[in-house]
Structure formats: structure tokens, C-alpha cells
Amino acid sequence: MCGIVGYVGSGPVSTRGLEVVIEGLRRLEYRGYDSAGVALVVPGVGLATAKKAGKLANLVEELDAHPLPAAGAAIGHTRWATHGGPTDTNAHPHVAGKIAVIHNGIVENFVRLKADLLAQGAVFTSETDTEVVAHLLSAAYDLTGDLTAAMATVARSLEGTFTLLAVHADHPEEVVGARHDSPLVVGLGEGENFLGSDVAAFIAHTREALELGQDEIVTITATSVQVTDFDGNPAHARRFTVDWDAAAAEKGGFRSFMDKEIADQPQAVADTLLGRTDAAGRLVLDELRIDEAVLRSIDKIVVVACGTAAYAGHVAKYAIEHWCRIPVEVELAHEFRYRDPVVDERTLVVAISQSGETMDTLMAVRHGHEQGSTTLAIVNTHGSTIPRESDAVLYTHAGPEVAVASTKAFLAQITAAYLLGLYLAQLRGNMFADEVATHLAELRAMPAKIQTVLDRAGRVRQIARWMADTQTVLFLGRHVGYPVAMEGALKLKELAYIHAEGFAAGELKHGPIALIEPGQPVFVVVPSPRGRHSLHSKVVSNIQEIRARGARTLVIAEDGDEDVVPFADEVFRVPQAPTLLAPLLTVVPLQVFACELANAKGLDVDQPRNLAKSVTVE
Numbered sequence: 346m347c348g349i350v351g352y353v354g355s356g357p358v359s360t361r362g363l364e365v366v367i368e369g370l371r372r373l374e375y376r377g378y379d380s381a382g383v384a385l386v387v388p389g390v391g392l393a394t395a396k397k398a399g400k401l402a403n404l405v406e407e408l409d410a411h412p413l414p415a416a417g418a419a420i421g422h423t424r425w426a427t428h429g430g431p432t433d434t435n436a437h438p439h440v441a442g443k444i445a446v447i448h449n450g451i452v453e454n455f456v457r458l459k460a461d462l463l464a465q466g467a468v469f470t471s472e473t474d475t476e477v478v479a480h481l482l483s484a485a486y487d488l489t490g491d492l493t494a495a496m497a498t499v500a501r502s503l504e505g506t507f508t509l510l511a512v513h514a515d516h517p518e519e520v521v522g523a524r525h526d527s528p529l530v531v532g533l534g535e536g537e538n539f540l541g542s543d544v545a546a547f548i549a550h551t552r553e554a555l556e557l558g559q560d561e562i563v564t565i566t567a568t569s570v571q572v573t574d575f576d577g578n579p580a581h582a583r584r585f586t587v588d589w590d591a592a593a594a595e596k597g598g599f600r601s602f603m604d605k606e607i608a609d610q611p612q613a614v615a616d617t618l619l620g621r622t623d624a625a626g627r628l629v630l631d632e633l634r635i636d637e638a639v640l641r642s643i644d645k646i647v648v649v650a651c652g653t654a655a656y657a658g659h660v661a662k663y664a665i666e667h668w669c670r671i672p673v674e675v676e677l678a679h680e681f682r683y684r685d686p687v688v689d690e691r692t693l694v695v696a697i698s699q700s701g702e703t704m705d706t707l708m709a710v711r712h713g714h715e716q717g718s719t720t721l722a723i724v725n726t727h728g729s730t731i732p733r734e735s736d737a738v739l740y741t742h743a744g745p746e747v748a749v750a751s752t753k754a755f756l757a758q759i760t761a762a763y764l765l766g767l768y769l770a771q772l773r774g775n776m777f778a779d780e781v782a783t784h785l786a787e788l789r790a791m792p793a794k795i796q797t798v799l800d801r802a803g804r805v806r807q808i809a810r811w812m813a814d815t816q817t818v819l820f821l822g823r824h825v826g827y828p829v830a831m832e833g834a835l836k837l838k839e840l841a842y843i844h845a846e847g848f849a850a851g852e853l854k855h856g857p858i859a860l861i862e863p864g865q866p867v868f869v870v871v872p873s874p875r876g877r878h879s880l881h882s883k884v885v886s887n888i889q890e891i892r893a894r895g896a897r898t899l900v901i902a903e904d905g906d907e908d909v910v911p912f913a914d915e916v917f918r919v920p921q922a923p924t925l926l927a928p929l930l931t932v933v934p935l936q937v938f939a940c941e942l943a944n945a946k947g948l949d950v951d952q953p954r955n956l957a958k959s960v961t962v963e
């Protein structure tokens with residue numbers, strides 16, 4: 346979704362503002378966008394803007410061809426089109442009078458507001474909802490001569506979701522922002538300050554940051570940050586230190602962020618496990634600020650999430666139900682909210698989200714709150730909205746995930762969900778301490794096993810390259826292998842634009858087997874033969890059934906599982922692991938396959954078409 350950067354520096358005007366903003370936009374590219382633009386305030390001259398449809402490189406080319414003058418304040422934007430197509434004209438900033446504004450979100454009442462403005466003689470040049478905000482700000486400023494007060498007035502009149510940044514031609518010393526249901530963080534520099542959609546926008550310059558609350562206005566100058574609510578009352582923004590460094594967001598020698606993030610997975614899992622036991626080996630989840638009595642009293646867990654995060658929730662369901670004997674429902678967040686779900690004060694609503702900003706998931710959290718449920722966020726991004734609005738948070742420590750399609754965050758989410766399950770089992774007495782310790786030891790062994798899968802990935806890469814012309818691929822799994830199959834299919838759709846579907850293997854005979862024809866590639870995720878025997882033997886039977894009908898079987902099986910060999914065209918081996926933990930291994934060849942096949946097709950694996958990293962509108 347849209348990326349936003351703001352900057353004010355001290356000293357003589359220079360090109361630093363523009364450089365900071367362009368660099369910040371580059372770091373926010375992972376959010377997905379289809380146009381980009383900047384606005385500068387040039388002292389004594391006024392506003393200077395540039396904007397271009399397409400990638401940031403187009404804007405940079407435009408700036409090289411037509412350089413902007415040195416400036417004080419600067420704002421920049423990458424736009425993911427909602428109202429109006431991705432054109433130069435619809436790109437932000439939008440200017441009205443002496444004000445330039447950029448916006449992330451949707452102004453839901455813009456039709457009515459625009460009609461009022463048109464009636465008053467305003468002239469619009471774009472199809473966007475944002476241009477309405479520029480006109481409203483301009484009119485409000487004219488009444489008071491105060492950009493901060495104007496922003497508060499306009500923010501109160503808007504419905505929908507928004508992060509807004511505005512600059513005024515006569516005020517090269519300040520940038521004013523507002524946020525409602527959309528992210529905005531402040532970066533605190535030495536003689537300069539920053540604003541960003543997330544900390545990636547400014548981590549090259551400072552790691553000191555302020556987390557803005559809901560419905561707040563912020564005004565930054567080079568040396569000050571002032572935060573108020575929409576009524577102008579002073580508000581307190583929490584200060585925090587960003588523990589990601591700029592290098593962590595770089596590719597580190599890999600051909601793409603996606604390749605790097607797949608390779609980073611052992612570390613992501615290890616870091617998510619780090620520091621979560623006390624000296625006696627007991628699991629301690631310090632961030633879980635929920636009263637233990639409340640956790641003991643819950644009688645149902647509902648996981649709300651979208652996309653890959655929802656598949657992590659499905660894996661969590663198998664583990665938590667098995668370990669804790671608490672019923673777990675997993676619901677797509679957008680369905681949960683509009684379905685009148687049966688949840689109450691004894692329900693724990695667990696929101697899983699890499700970004701912490703997914704609007705559907707945020708709304709599900711709010712709905713859970715309204716029903717009196719306790720809410721817990723499993724989130725990767727510090728300073729984001731979902732953890733702030735939840736009763737408790739369990740952070741995954743995957744580091745910044747830049748590629749739009751999720752990989753390392755998925756493994757970290759599953760890991761955090763396992764920790765939650767074991768913690769609840771410990772707290773509620775479902776397991777003895779030594780049983781919890783055994784599971785934790787098995788979890789700690791997983792990063793090395795993931796590394797083994799990565800080290801063996803040569804063959805899956807080779808097969809992926811050979812399959813670059815494939816039109817359709819099916820994925821089958823059972824038990825925890827079922828969400829893995831769905832995630833494998835999602836990765837292939839997202840990255841390689843190939844039709845792919847994941848099925849529960851048991852469902853095969855109820856319909857999907859009709860799709861099998863000679864040569865149809867089918868990945869099958871096979872459970873451990875050392876787990877429940879009937880589970881393994883049933884999946885082996887499924888492989889035979891599709892092979893008999895001509896399918897090309899690509900089998901992911903544990904080391905030592907020889908039963909699959911006679912029926913597999915290819916076997917991709919993973920190390921032995923407990924049944925419930927196996928998804929941390931079995932999904933990896935599927936990620937590698939999708940990434941390699943997309944690369945073979947010459948596609949941009951980091952920014953697949955039509956997708957946004959952070960879906961901040963419903």
C-alpha cells in the first residue's frame with residue numbers, strides 16, 4: 346500500500362530533504378505501489394513538485410531531467426491506486442492553493458465533500474479522493490494561518506482511513522501529519538526529523554522513533570515534534586528504539602529479497618525463540634500482558650488473519666488444540682468481522698500479521714474487543730497498529746520482510762504460535778514442565794533442520810526451471826500438511842502467476858481428482874511415518890491414486906520414508922521432525938520452487954504484479 350515519507354532539516358536549504366525522501370521511498374517500495382511523487386517547500390519560492398506513474402525509477406529520471414531547487418521541508422509518496430488509475434495526474438502529492446498533501450488510505454465520504462467543494466468553485470485535476478483533502482486543507486488554513494490547526498479541522502471531517510502529510514508553501518520549516526486507522530511513525534534525528542509509514546522510511550538516518558496513537562496530529566520541525574489529538578489537546582507519543590538496522594533491509598548479495606528472506610528463515614525461527622525461557626527453563630512470554638487468570642479462563646481461541654498469515658493460523662490450530670485441548674477456529678479476518686461471530690469475554694482472539702497494519706485484521710481485532718474478547722497480536726513490525734490496539738502482543742523476530750510475498754514471516758508466525766500453545770499448555774496444566782521443555786528443545790532444533798532443507802534445495806530449483814512453461818500445479822496435504830499445501834499454492838500464484846490450488850488430500854476423491862490427467866504436476870506433502878501411522882499411509886494411498894491417473898508426483902517426504910519412493914516422480918527430502926513442527930520444513934521446498942520458477946520466467950519476485958505488501962484498505 347502507499348508509502349509516505351516526510352523530512353525537515355535545519356541549516357541552509359539543501360538537496361538533503363529530497364535525497365532523504367527518495368531513499369525512504371525506495372525502502373518502502375516493498376509495500377507495493379504504482380506511482381510516486383515528491384513535494385518540496387523552497388524558501389521564498391513556494392512549492393516544487395514532481396510525480397510519475399510507474400516505478401520510483403521513473404520519478405528519479407524525471408528529477409534528473411528537471412531538477413528541483415534546494416528546499417527546507419520535503420514529503421514523498423508511493424501510491425497504490427484506489428480512486429483513479431495509476432497515472433501521473435493521480436499520483437500524489439496533490440496541490441490546492443499553497444498546500445501539497447500526500448495520503449495513504451481511503452476517504453470514504455469524498456464524494457459528498459467533493460460535491461460541496463465543486464459547488465464552492467474548487468477545480469479538481471485528478472480522480473482521487475486525496476485531492477479533496479488538499480482543497481479542504483487550503484480552505485481551513487486560510488481561516489487561521491496555522492497548518493496544524495487546519496489539519497485537525499480537516500481530519501475531524503474525514504471518514505474512512507488516512508495517514509496524511511501536508512506542507513505549506515510559506516512554511517519551509519514544518520511538515521504536518523495526521524493518522525486515523527493508518528500507520529505513521531516519527532523518526533527523531535539530530536537537527537532533523539522524519540515521518541514515515543513505517544520505520545524502514547528512516548532507519549538509514551535514525552533508530553530513535555515515536556509511535557503515534559490513533560487519531561493524532563503531528564507537527565515536525567528540524568528540532569521539535571509536537572503531537573496532539575484531533576481536538577488540539579496535547580498527546581503523548583511512546584518513544585522506542587528500532588532494533589532493525591539499514592543493512593538488514595538490504596539484499597545481502599542475494600539476487601532478490603525473496604531469495605534472501607527464504608535463506609534467512611533459520612535465523613528468523615531462532616530469533617523468534619530467543620529469550621523466551623527463564624533460568625529454570627520455563628517458558629516466559631514477557632510481552633503477554635494478559636492476566637494469567639484470564640488466560641486460564643478462556644474456552645475458545647479464534648485466529649483472525651489473511652493470506653499467508655491465515656495459513657500460519659491453520660497450522661497453529663493443530664498444535665494448540667492438541668497441546669491445550671482448547672477449541673481453535675481460524676477465520677479470514679474479513680469474513681470474521683462481517684459474520685456476527687459467536688465470541689465473548691471467554692474467547693481469545695489471536696490476530697496474526699506480518700505488517701501489523703492489515704486493515705481487515707485490524708478490524709477483526711476491534712470487533713473482538715467490542716464483543717468483550719481478549720485480543721492477542723502475533724506481529725512482526727514494531728510500532729504498528731494491530732499490537733497497539735490489542736490487549737497483548739507476541740512479536741515474531743523475523744526482521745524486516747521486504748519481498749511482497751511472505752516467507753520468513755510465515756515461519757516466524759508458526760513458531761510464535763507454537764510458543765503461545767506451549768505457554769497456554771504450561772499455564773493451564775495441560776503439560777508437565779518436562780513435557781514443555783521437550784517440545785521447546787525440539788523447536789530449538791528446527792533452525793538447523795530448516796538450514797538442511799535449504800542446503801538440499803538444488804534439485805527443487807532445477808525442477809522449477811524445467812517447469813517454467815507449466816500452466817497449472819496442484820498441492821495436496823493432510824493434517825498440518827494441508828495448510829502447507831495451500832501456502833505452496835499461494836506462493837506459486839503470487840510469484841509465478843501460475844494457476845495453483847491446494848487441497849486436503851482426503852478431499853481428493855470428493856472432486857479434485859477429476860483434474861488429474863497425464864502429466865499434471867502435483868506436489869504432495871507427506872506426514873511423518875513415525876507420527877500417526879494411518880495419516881501417513883492414507884497420504885501414500887493418495888499418491889498412488891493420482892499416479893495411477895497419470896499425475897507427475899513431486900513428493901515432500903521425511904528422511905527415511907521409503908514407502909513413498911515407488912510412487913514418486915521426485916522426492917524432496919526433509920529431516921525428521923515431530924509431526925506438528927514439520928510445516929517449518931515442508932513449506933520451504935515449495936517456497937524455493939515458486940521463487941525459482943518465477944525467476945526462470947523473468948518475473949519480479951520481490952514485487953509481483955497487483956500485490957501490495959501491506960494491505961491497509963479493506
Ligand code: M6R
Nearest residue numbers: 652653654698699700703750751
Ligand atoms: O501483513 P500481514 O501478515 O497481515 O499480511 C497478510 C496477507 O496480506 C499476506 O500474508 C499476503 O497473503 C502475502 N501476499 C502472502 O505472501
